[in-house]
Amino acid sequence: MRAQLNLPALGVALLLVTAATGVSLAVANGAFAAAERDPIADHAATALADRLVAADGPLAVRKNVLGADAVAAFDSPRLRSLVGERGAVVRLNGRVVARAGDVADPRTMRRLVLVATVENRTLTPRVERGAAVTLPRRTDRVTVTLDPPAGTVVRAVRVNGRTVLSNDDGLRGTFALDSSRVRTTTVEFDATDRLPAGSITIEYAVERTEKGVLGVSVDA
Amino acid sequence: MRRAQLSLSAVEAGVGVLLVFAVTTGFVLGSPAVAGDAQLDAYATDLGAVLANDAPRHGDATRLTEVTRSPSGFERESTALAERINRVLPENLMYRVETAHGTIGYPRPDGVAYGVARHATPYGTVTIWVWYG
Numbered sequence: 001m002r003a004q005l006n007l008p009a010l011g012v013a014l015l016l017v018t019a020a021t022g023v024s025l026a027v028a029n030g031a032f033a034a035a036e037r038d039p040i041a042d043h044a045a046t047a048l049a050d051r052l053v054a055a056d057g058p059l060a061v062r063k064n065v066l067g068a069d070a071v072a073a074f075d076s077p078r079l080r081s082l083v084g085e086r087g088a089v090v091r092l093n094g095r096v097v098a099r100a101g102d103v104a105d106p107r108t109m110r111r112l113v114l115v116a117t118v119e120n121r122t123l124t125p126r127v128e129r130g131a132a133v134t135l136p137r138r139t140d141r142v143t144v145t146l147d148p149p150a151g152t153v154v155r156a157v158r159v160n161g162r163t164v165l166s167n168d169d170g171l172r173g174t175f176a177l178d179s180s181r182v183r184t185t186t187v188e189f190d191a192t193d194r195l196p197a198g199s200i201t202i203e204y205a206v207e208r209t210e211k212g213v214l215g216v217s218v219d220a
Numbered sequence: 221m222r223r224a225q226l227s228l229s230a231v232e233a234g235v236g237v238l239l240v241f242a243v244t245t246g247f248v249l250g251s252p253a254v255a256g257d258a259q260l261d262a263y264a265t266d267l268g269a270v271l272a273n274d275a276p277r278h279g280d281a282t283r284l285t286e287v288t289r290s291p292s293g294f295e296r297e298s299t300a301l302a303e304r305i306n307r308v309l310p311e312n313l314m315y316r317v318e319t320a321h322g323t324i325g326y327p328r329p330d331g332v333a334y335g336v337a338r339h340a341t342p343y344g345t346v347t348i349w350v351w352y353g
Contacts, residue, residue, distance in 0.1 A: 013236075020240045049262070
């Protein structure tokens, strides 16, 4: 009696194991399909995009900040030198910046960037004795030209209280000053008399940034 | 006596099914996760870099250090920071920014791919999540 009950039980058992195997194969297949990519082509796009936004890259002034001049000067040969054999297109806000070769099957990477335009501004302040000049914008590029009137001696120039130029016989000429982009810059002059307008010229670079999306497509 | 008569094939089938599912679990858990989208990670990293570049609205070095420095700084600047993020991020992206003093952005939904970036400031870490909304 028992032996005959075993036949349907075996049938049900086989059915169970087969169903479980089928489900498992489907799941494993799905997992493999999801994991399957074209890593080399993807990596080419990712690496080129990384290079373009890197602080020491061909376009960037700082990390993720592109210089408008560098973007304008970026052309096919320079893109070709970065990307090698593959075709590639670099777009800024959808507008093509440079194209090298054909991109039939694009792998695209988009990066958020700022595009910086630099403009030089000049201040020609009148400085009373002991007074200081505060630059209206933060900047890391400041040049000061000293041309004091005869009889007045500029002994030292201080930036934010730190002496950066010093000469007891008097300073005259053009000097670049160290300043920080993340601090307000105040320039003090240690002069023997008041300095009239024109005896000091301060030139500083002002940066204006606009947001943008850098699209980098590389052919697979 | 009848209790002991559970069919041997049924027992074997049970063990077999368990074994097969064990192997499947290995495949599912062992294969690289779909999460960790390179594009989303890049968006999150870029957002941190762009915000860290911005000049602050009051004192301090950058906009990000301004919100991480103190609770009052966070209170004051969080709305402006949210506006700035809205302008910088493409329209199809949602974000959440977490600092020691509070969070900005949207609650994170379950079951979507995220990009994550952590940005160090002198007063603590800012964590940025980005996802397609």
